Amino acid sequence: MMKNIAVLAGGNSGEYEVSLKTAQNICNILDKKQFTPYFIHVRGSEWGYTDDLGNTFWIDKNDFSLMLSGRKMYFDVAFIAIHGNPGEDGKMQGYFDMLHIPYTGCDCFCSALTFNKYFCNVVVSHWHVPIAPSLHFYKDSAIDLTQIEAICGYPCFVKPCNSGSSVGVTKVHEIGELQTALAEAFLHDDQLMVEQFIKGREMTCGVARVNGRVQALAVTEVVAKNEFYDYQAKYTDSRHELITPASIASATETTIKRYSELIYEKLGCKGVVRIDFIVDSKEKPFFLEINTIPGQTALSIIPCQVKYLGIELKEFYQNIIEEAVQRFQIDDNNLTEC
Template identity: 35%
Template sequence: MKIAVLYGGVSKEREVSISSSKGIMEALKQNGHDVIGIDFHPNQLDEIINLQVDIVFIGLHGKFGEDGSIQGLLDMLNIPYVGSGVMASALAMDKFKAKQLFQTENIPVAKGNKYRMTKQTNIEAIIDDIHAHFTVPFVIKPNREGSTLGLTIVTEQAQTKAAIEKAIKSDEFILVEQFIKGKELTVPVMGKINEEQALPIIEIIPKNDLYDYESKYAAGGSEHIIPARINEELTEKIKQYAITAHQVLGCETYSRADFLLSDDGIPYILEVNTLPGMTPTSLFPDSAKKAKISYAEMIEHFIQLTVR
């Protein structure tokens, strides 16, 4: 097939997207497809409008890639693409909305609240409200952002204002959540609609105190333990939570759900990634490898699921 891979983009995750897409394009070529790469920019939409391909593989991350925007454009052009559609992409990107849906399925979520920050917002009133409802430590992060960009763990109230100012550089909506101490876990999900399966759960041990951008994408930034060191009953529960989260958002083909397993054994879902990273250090390919699925086989499986 003739396949276009969209990469780059204009979000803060541009470099991650380029790295992911390089691997995707190499795998597609290895599988015998005719591949073209497009460094996507919203000011050059004619490249998308005039596309003559069988299918698009979206290798973008963040704004305009993961939020439903490019999916909407491709839908209007009647161009098939790999992965989730407009609604699921937008919902998953909106962490607060996604959490509300997870709660309807009895998936544990951290206590949290969303605040809109505009030029007219009284930031001191927001700070007072946060302090009235959350005790330190708590987390402040952009509501619609990935790769822990703009995130702060507030350990004393004096840090709140700076944490808000950091978060609103990425999004006018901020999310404040209780801080949960525990194991970082992630669960890749893939398969036909309503027949999805979870791949082996990964336990993540970051080299830094926080599983931040550097820990995720720098070589040696984190250690991946596959399968995670948890009992079989908990493993199956978390896998089912990941599949249910994928389905309740309306995701398609593949996704990856991130969890924090608290010290008292409660797996809190953090978010679902509809376009998880596919870089050499990424989690999804690592889990697939443990399930005896090579990188190239994994990419081809996504293509075939989409075609079917």
Template identity: 30%
Template sequence: MNKKSVLIIFGGNSTEHEVSCKSVMNFIKNIPDDKYQKHLVGIKKSGDWVYYTSDTALIPQNKWDSEASNTVCMLCPNKGLVLLDGQNTVINVDVIIPVLHGKNGEDGTIQGLFELCSIPYVGCGVVASGVSMDKAYTKIIVDNIGTIPQADYVLVKQGETSDYIKETESKFTYPVFVKPCKSGSSQGVSKAENREELVNAVNLALKHDSKVLIEETIKGRELECAVFEKNGEIICSNAGEAVAGDVFYSYEAKYNNADSKTVLNPDIPEGVNDKVKDYAEKIFRALGCSGLSRVDFFMEKSGNVIFNEINTLPGFTEISMYPMMMDAIGYPIEKLMEELIEGAGLSK
């Protein structure tokens, strides 16, 4: 049996490089070797692409990028993966899995390259990736659904920061949350308790992106829903809960705080699980998503469910919610990997 050639891309030149290097291990370990020929390409923080054939254990340790066997490579339209090894060796690629987070990984840019190369890939297409990555555009589209509550916000743009303090303080009471429009894993996100902290939080967020959201605080629990598309059918997991071991579910809380935990069957009021699944499917469809996404919500004490954000390339680390939630509804990790590969496509 001819094996499908699967190119797995990891790393990236975003602030979420390390998360990608952890996530990719789940793909390396769980894509069946008897069905698929795996090829690895690492994108260094510098942006350089290298074909990686060394010990995969070095990847999550962030020691992979200086291996002597690394070969500079590129994706080339009408050819596939080309190794710049002096012979321009060409590796045929049937499917690409971009295990990339953040800028240039889940914002539609690299998906555009895959389209130009006519190579099917896992995940959302160019437009859905770009819109979903930008929290401001996501809010506009979700608002047009008309039935899904979300936090009110103030939009701040680089170079247009003179009035945001006045606007924020006229709309909200402290504390507020400040987020870069285009970042994931809570990178650059801060909680501001007063005006001074607001200014510092906005300045921090502007280091991550040219647009920033200042959101009202929603007091409630953080619920998540894994969404998976199979042959046009949308499959939603039951709601899971992210319990922060910090004041909020920051990057440190997600990946480095032992007190943070995930709960697959949280104790939530009757009807909340169905509402989460209904909202997640509507948002997935409205944004034009395909393949997979994770949709995050808040649940207030009243049981009211409020949309927070969508992640079109959710984490696949050992502690990530998406694979755990999918496993709980009958998609263990190896089966999920196969389904994602076989469902890969173009022009999404």
């Protein structure tokens, strides 16, 4: 039977524009013989669907329904394509859990944990995946400069814990630049991390369930033409190069894939995620972060990796929707048992 899919787009972060493109691309790819996608624009408390004639219909948040042509319409699955708040940080997932509506991707807890870079690093290091030494501060914490010098040294990175697209991220070369970097990160979040700089090549690896098995898709090298992969480098085609598959030693590629699959499984991820690493001069990959709603515009890394594997994008997204439905069937059974 034809399924109505709400593709959620926009959100409240610096990644709003990218999310619109990600969501539009997913709408375009979905198999129209099986799915009717509805592009749902989310911004603050306004969540709406605009039809081809330009009429906007507002979502009734009590039951996530739309009143279309005088009839109440429900969705079979919510396809969350919002990067950052509120799609990647667990908030939307919590909302859909409460309404018992199937949604794609990681659950509420996994999304919230992985969205916080510092806490996610602590958990991931527990499974012996290398991470750079770092420190965590809240806005009202005392900041110990000697500790930063000793643990992280210079250069180091200052990043908001909950952010994305390098928004609020600064490479700090010397102590004199630290205060400005801290202030910048605190503009975007009330907690930040200071992390040791890892000199090396930047790699990123998509992971999803393919034919029922957790599989690293491919390793892509990100060559930033700026000092690091900052916001401008990410969203200006001429400021970066994406190489799939990365030209690296096969042992390094295997290690990155193995870490990526391990992290996906241990964190209980769902849908497609992308995990970033820096590989140092000794070929050691350091985990940087996990993106549970990675960019999926026509030019993004994930679609490129899926195509590289020889999988049709239409089929790939169909699997992700089916996974969402299945998970909720399992939850339904548990509900009945209660």
